[in-house]
Each structure stands twice: as C-alpha cells, then as structure tokens.
Amino acid sequence: MYKLGQYLPGVSPVHKRDARVKIIAVVAVSVITLHTKAVGLALVAVAMASVIWIARIPLVYVLRALKPVMPLSALLLLLHLLFTRGTPLLPFPVGLVSVTREGLYLGLLLVGKFLLLVIAASVLTMTTSPSELTMGIERLLRPFRFMGVSSHELAMMLSLTLRFVPILLEEATTIKEAQLARGAVFNSGGLRRRIQTISCLVMPLSTSVFRRCEELINAMEARGYQPGPRTYLQELTLSWGDYLVLITVLLVTAVIIWL
Amino acid sequence: MIRTEALVYRYGREQSPVLNAINLCIEEGEYVAIIGPNGCGKTTLIRHFNALLLPTAGEVWIDGLNTRDFRSVGEIRRRVGMIFQNPDNQIVGMTVEEDTAFGPGNLGLPSTEIRQRVDEALATVGLKEYATRPPHHLSGGQKQLLALAGVLAMHPKYIVLDEPTSSLDPITREHVLLMLKQLHRKGITIIQVTHNMEEAAIADRLIVMNQGTVVADGPPSRVLSNINQLKLLGLAPPRITELMYYLQRMGEDVRTDIFTVTDAVTEITTLTNRLRQQAVVRPGGEVCRYV
Amino acid sequence: MKSAKISLRGMVYASMFAALTAVGAYITIPLQLVPITLQTLFTNLAGALLGGYLGALSQLVYVLLGIMGLPVFAGGKAGLGVLLGPTGGYLVGFIAGTYFMGKMIERREQAGFGWIVLALGVGHVVIYGLGALQLSVVAHLSAAKALAVGVLPFLPGDILKILVAAFLTLKLRELIKL
Numbered sequence: 001m002y003k004l005g006q007y008l009p010g011v012s013p014v015h016k017r018d019a020r021v022k023i024i025a026v027v028a029v030s031v032i033t034l035h036t037k038a039v040g041l042a043l044v045a046v047a048m049a050s051v052i053w054i055a056r057i058p059l060v061y062v063l064r065a066l067k068p069v070m071p072l073s074a075l076l077l078l079l080h081l082l083f084t085r086g087t088p089l090l091p092f093p094v095g096l097v098s099v100t101r102e103g104l105y106l107g108l109l110l111v112g113k114f115l116l117l118v119i120a121a122s123v124l125t126m127t128t129s130p131s132e133l134t135m136g137i138e139r140l141l142r143p144f145r146f147m148g149v150s151s152h153e154l155a156m157m158l159s160l161t162l163r164f165v166p167i168l169l170e171e172a173t174t175i176k177e178a179q180l181a182r183g184a185v186f187n188s189g190g191l192r193r194r195i196q197t198i199s200c201l202v203m204p205l206s207t208s209v210f211r212r213c214e215e216l217i218n219a220m221e222a223r224g225y226q227p228g229p230r231t232y233l234q235e236l237t238l239s240w241g242d243y244l245v246l247i248t249v250l251l252v253t254a255v256i257i258w259l
Numbered sequence: 260m261i262r263t264e265a266l267v268y269r270y271g272r273e274q275s276p277v278l279n280a281i282n283l284c285i286e287e288g289e290y291v292a293i294i295g296p297n298g299c300g301k302t303t304l305i306r307h308f309n310a311l312l313l314p315t316a317g318e319v320w321i322d323g324l325n326t327r328d329f330r331s332v333g334e335i336r337r338r339v340g341m342i343f344q345n346p347d348n349q350i351v352g353m354t355v356e357e358d359t360a361f362g363p364g365n366l367g368l369p370s371t372e373i374r375q376r377v378d379e380a381l382a383t384v385g386l387k388e389y390a391t392r393p394p395h396h397l398s399g400g401q402k403q404l405l406a407l408a409g410v411l412a413m414h415p416k417y418i419v420l421d422e423p424t425s426s427l428d429p430i431t432r433e434h435v436l437l438m439l440k441q442l443h444r445k446g447i448t449i450i451q452v453t454h455n456m457e458e459a460a461i462a463d464r465l466i467v468m469n470q471g472t473v474v475a476d477g478p479p480s481r482v483l484s485n486i487n488q489l490k491l492l493g494l495a496p497p498r499i500t501e502l503m504y505y506l507q508r509m510g511e512d513v514r515t516d517i518f519t520v521t522d523a524v525t526e527i528t529t530l531t532n533r534l535r536q537q538a539v540v541r542p543g544g545e546v547c548r549y550v
Numbered sequence: 551m552k553s554a555k556i557s558l559r560g561m562v563y564a565s566m567f568a569a570l571t572a573v574g575a576y577i578t579i580p581l582q583l584v585p586i587t588l589q590t591l592f593t594n595l596a597g598a599l600l601g602g603y604l605g606a607l608s609q610l611v612y613v614l615l616g617i618m619g620l621p622v623f624a625g626g627k628a629g630l631g632v633l634l635g636p637t638g639g640y641l642v643g644f645i646a647g648t649y650f651m652g653k654m655i656e657r658r659e660q661a662g663f664g665w666i667v668l669a670l671g672v673g674h675v676v677i678y679g680l681g682a683l684q685l686s687v688v689a690h691l692s693a694a695k696a697l698a699v700g701v702l703p704f705l706p707g708d709i710l711k712i713l714v715a716a717f718l719t720l721k722l723r724e725l726i727k728l
Contacts, residue, residue: 117635118629137614153556157561
C-alpha cells in the first residue's frame with residue numbers, strides 16, 4: 001500500500017520538537033551547508049549524524065532517502081572530475097580530458113553539500129507527521145499572504161492534496177493497467193498515435209478529477225467551510241525544550257555566517 | 260422545523276423546472292425517507308435544506324432562518340448536516356480525527372472544544388481506534404461513518420443523507436442504518452434519500468417524488484402498500500410487500516403493510532394457523548389446498 | 551498577482567491539479583531514449599486549463615508537497631534539499647512557467663491548438679531558463695554545460711507532452727467550470 005511520505009512515528013526528543021522549530025532548523029542547516037567549505041561540512045555532517053542517532057532513525061532509511069539523488073550526484077561528480085583544470089591526479093590523460101585534484105575536491109564538495117541538504121530535509125520529514133508539518137507551515141506563514149492565499153488556505157490546500165494523492169494514484173494505476181490489458185502500446189507508433197495513447201490515459205483521469213472537485217466543493221460548503229481563518233484540532237505550542245533548540249540553532253547559524 | 264414554501268428550482272434557463280412548487284414541512288424528531296425515480300428532483304430538493312442551492316422561486320426556512328439570508332447560512336449549515344453518496348469525495352482531513360475536526364474548525368471553536376467534540380463523535384460511530392489513521396485506509400462503510408462523525412461533531416439538529424448506503428455492502432449498510440436509527444432515538448431529525456425500498460420502510464414518514472413534485476407523503480405502511488402507484492413510477496416496492504400484495508389479491512386475508520421478512524413470517528404463520536383451525540372446524544377437501 | 555480572496559472552487563481545483571502533478575510523477579511512459587513521466591504533462595494542463603493564477607498556485611502546492619517529504623519530484627526525490635540543490639530551479643520554474651502559460655492562453659477567447667502549443671512552449675522556456683540557471687550556479691557549471699545536461703535530454707519528451715497537453719486542453723476545457 002502507498003505510504004504517505006517518509007514519516008516514521010516515534011517518541012524521541014527529535015520527534016517531540018515542535019514542527020516549526022524543526023522547519024527553522026532545517027532551513028538553518030541548509031543555509032550553513034550552502035555557505036561553508038570542507039571543514040564546515042564535516043561539522044554539519046557530525047551534527048546530522050548525532051540528530052539521526054538521537055531520533056533512532058535506522059541507517060537504511062537514510063540511505064533509502066539518498067537513493068533518488070544518487071544519479072544526479074554521480075553525474076555532477078563526473079562532470080567536475082573531467083572538466084576542471086588543475087594538477088593532474090593521474091599521470092596520463094583519459095582521452096581528451098584529465099582527472100585533476102581540483103576537480104575531485106570541487107566535485108566531492110558539491111555532492112557532499114547536496115547530500116547533506118537532502119539528509120537534513122529527510123530527518124525533518126521522517127520525524128514529523130504530514131499533519132504536523134502542515135500545521136507548522138501554516139503557523140510559520142500565518143502573518144503572510146503568499147500569491148493571494150493566506151496560510152489557512154494554503155494549509156487547507158496541502159491537506160486536500162495529501163488526502164487525494166493516494167486516491168488518484170490508485171485510479172491512475174487502474175486506468176493504465178486496463179489500457180495495457182487492452183493492448184495499448186506506449187513506446188511505438190507515430191506521433192499522432194502516441195498522442196492518442198497518452199490522451200486515453202489522461203482523459204478519464206481528468207474527467208474523474210473534475211467530478212471529484214465538484215463533489216468536494218459541495219461537501220466542504222455543506223460542512224460550513226469558507227476560505228479564510230479557522231481553528232484546528234491541534235494548536236502547536238512551544239515547550240522549553242523547543243525554545244532552547246531554537247535559540248541554539250539561531251545562534252550557531254549567526255556565528256557561522258558572520259565568521 | 261424545515262419548511263419549503265412553493266419551492267421552485269430550475270437549472271439555468273431550462274424550460275421545465277427540476278422542482279415545481281414544493282410545499283413541505285418536516286418537524287423536529289421525524290425520520291423521513293424520500294424516494295422517487297432518477298431525475299425526480301430528490302437530490303436537488305435536499306440540497307436546498309442547507310443552502311447549497313437557493314430556490315429560483317419560493318422560500319426555504321430552517322427553524323425560522325431563511326436560506327437566502329447569507330448571514331444565516333453558517334448557522335443553517337451547522338444545524339443541518341449533510342452526507343453525500345460517495346464517501347471518498349467528502350473527506351478532507353489527512354487523518355480520521357482531523358477530518359472530524361473540519362466542521363468544528365470551520366465554526367471557529369477553540370481546540371479544547373474541538374478535541375472534546377471529535378472524541379465524542381468518533382466514539383458514537385465507533386471509529387475511536389482509527390482516530391490517527393489516514394482515511395484512505397478505511398473501508399467504504401467506515402468512511403461513511405466518518406462522514407457521519409464529521410457531521411455529528413457540529414452538533415446538528417438535522418442530518419440529511421443523499422443515498423448514503425448505495426455504495427456499501429449489505430452488512431455495513433445494516434450498520435450505518437442502525438446508527439441512523441440510534442441517532443434518531445437521541446432526538447436528531449433524519450432525512451434520507453434512498454433507492455432502496457427496504458431502507459425507506461424504516462422511516463416514519465415516506466415522501467415519494469416524481470418530476471419535481473411530491474406525489475405521495477405519509478407513513479410507509481400506507482405509501483408502500485400502494486403497489487400500483489409505485490410501479491407506475493417505475494419504483495420497485497419491497498419484494499416481501501409485493502408478495503403480501505399478491506396474496507391479498509388472490510383473496511387471502513393478509514396485511515400488505517409488511518416490509519421485513521420477519522413480519523411476513525409472522526403474518527403468514529398467523530394465516531396458516533387460522534386456516535388450520537378452520538380446517539378442524541369444517542373438514543372438507545378444500546382445506547388441503549392451504550395446509 | 552491577484553490580491554482578491556481566493557474562492558473555494560479555485561482552491562479545490564488548484565489542490566487537485568497539484569495532486570495530479572504529483573501522481574503524474576509516478577506514471578512513466580517508456581520512450582526510445584529515457585522513460586518520461588507525466589508530471590509536466592499535468593503542469594502543462596494546470597496552466598492551460600486553470601489559467602495563470604490558479605495554475606501557478608497548483609504548482610506551488612505541488613512543490614510544497616515535495617518539500618514536505620512526499621517523494622513527488624522527478625525520480626522520487628523529495629525535501630527542501632532538492633529545492634536548494636542543483637535541480638531546484640526547475641521547481642521554481644514550474645510555478646513561474648505555469649503562470650506564463652496560463653496568462654498567455656487567457657489572452658485569447660478560444661485559443662486554438664497552435665496558440666496553446668506556443669504558450670506551453672513559452673512556459674517551458676521559463677522552466678528551462680530557471681532550471682539551467684540554478685544548475686549552473688549551484689553546481690558551478692558553465693551555461694553551455696548546464697543546458698546540455700539540464701535541458702537537452704528532456705526536449706523530445708517535453709515536446710511530446712506539450713502536444714498531448716494542447717490536444718487534451720481542447721477536449722477538456724468545456725468540462726471544467728471555474
């Protein structure tokens with residue numbers, strides 16, 4: 001069955017932190033990561049490792065989160081390895097290009113930064129449920145209007161989307177399987193034929209989505225919804241621990257940026 | 260009390276109105292079923308009860324609040340909860356409890372109050388143990404119960420349901436109907452549109468609609484036993500009622516206001532017992548036919 | 551952008567197109583070179599069917615969904631790291647690009663196939679531009695290399711998807727009530 005996001009329920013101190021604190025912390029770690037060089041990266045890596053340890057996230061899950069970004073990381077490393085001028089690492093050139101020390105350093109640094117960014121974000125989503133995250137985003141954005149939408153409306157839209165992704169995914173899979181069963185071929189035929197094959201997959205999905213939209217609008221109106229401020233089952237509250245973590249994170253970030 | 264006065268509704272500039280001068284009065288505490296052929300306007304009618312639709316002509320009053328008055332719409336929607344046919348497309352929360360909290364949140368209640376109402380509503384429908392699960396993992400029947408919980412958390416006086424059981428299997432349907440019966444006993448007015456005549460028979464009052472008008476209105480015993488009228492409208496009366504109807508037409512002394520197998524068994528047993536006794540009193544060849 | 555209050559209708563349609571875009575990332579269609587996903591097909595449709603404002607909003611929600619950890623970005627990626635990483639420019643591009651697509655299509659009463667294709671193409675120029683820009687800055691690549699790595703491989707699939715989207719827009723726009 002489709003699993004919503006990467007959330008791993010738990011009771012660790014990391015899990016217990018307020019979603020807002022964790023979001024701010026991830027933004028801070030990202031800023032530091034993008035800002036520092038090798039030594040800074042090593043420190044961030046150590047910090048992330050200890051957070052992962054405290055949160056008791058199995059290493060397998062961290063690696064699984066990194067898997068999708070591996071092809072891109074490999075490509076980046078290769079590009080820099082081959083196309084950076086400097087001191088050659090190998091005594092002979094590989095074809096037209098040569099592997100250089102500078103290239104290796106720059107490539108590893110960039111890939112390291114990228115992977116750390118991904119890990120930091122994954123730790124957030126592994127220790128915070130989608131509902132908490134939505135509430136966190138809602139509260140952090142509460143003073144602002146973004147693209148004509150208030151934080152309440154944005155949270156509502158996120159909630160609706162999270163609710164319907166699994167449903168639509170199931171529906172899309174069913175339609176695609178039905179088409180394959182009827183002998184639809186996606187990877188051959190002329191342009192016109194291909195356009196038609198893909199359309200036959202997307203048309204029924206779209207029309208069913210339009211119907212769902214109409215029913216949802218009715219149901220939400222019937223339950224008294226109107227765009228604008230509303231109240232929630234869980235209001236986030238900051239504990240002493242949350243304040244402590246927040247202040248530490250902000251101080252460390254400030255120190256690293258100004259140094 | 261829900262009252263419609265000469266309610267007319269037409270979609271756009273279509274010639275024939277979907278609802279044609281409907282005058283209805285539904286008192287508090289009633290259990291009403293609305294039946295009728297497809298396109299008779301029953302869904303359109305109930306959507307007027309919580310201001311989802313506004314009349315083209317005429318008025319709809321909920322406890323003296325007019326649905327046209329935009330200031331009353333919030334209160335009307337709190338008092339009149341609505342449940343739709345497709346359970347999936349009326350759930351908006353990421354978890355069961357969050358979905359239940361949607362209505363109270365729209366009322367702007369404080370979190371503590373919402374928590375209390377959510378727990379209460381989930382306990383009533385028996386979904387307490389699923390509180391933190393995503394709704395996607397619930398069965399069709401459980402989703403419909405969740406929709407009911409979402410409505411109950413608003414503390415409604417009326418619950419209007421649009422074919423709530425049409426997509427459910429027989430066992431969960433029984434469960435949902437039992438739930439409605441319980442809520443009715445607690446004093447909540449139930450108004451239910453249905454295709455299923457056995458379901459309609461549970462109600463205290465049955466309204467039959469055809470082509471935008473009310474063609475019959477009364478207790479199920481009276482309305483459903485009028486087999487000919489139902490058949491004219493293309494509605495299938497409960498099979499068991501039809502059986503009694505044909506027995507009666509064959510000259511047997513049975514009632515036709517019977518909608519359940521249990522009642523039918525009682526009625527037929529009484530009949531056969533009576534005939535047995537008659538057979539003892541007046542022995543003759545004729546009796547063999549019955550026993 | 552519009553400052554007027556958004557309608558419930560607009561919210562629901564934008565959310566559903568965000569969900570469709572996310573789901574599209576999971577539907578792969580094999581093509582000769584690289585398999586394509588239907589994610590940007592729904593990005594196209596969001597712009598063409600919902601218009602500039604709601605289309606962009608739907609993509610904003612889609613991007614937030616990915617940032618929240620749902621593996622809905624290309625290749626199953628997720629998280630804030632992706633937005634700040636080398637390919638993050640495309641995500642911003644989806645929002646901006648959809649806005650341009652929608653605004654251009656809105657300019658004509660009943661846009662024809664050619665105009666829709668043109669609008670979607672212009673939108674893609676925005677997406678590619680922002681995508682390649684961030685790629686070259688974050689990954690320290692020259693503009694030519696960024697274009698070669700970040701645009702060229704996707705061109706055939708994207709052209710096919712633009713054509714499909716334009717074709718579907720003509721069929722679907724009568725069915726959508728905004």
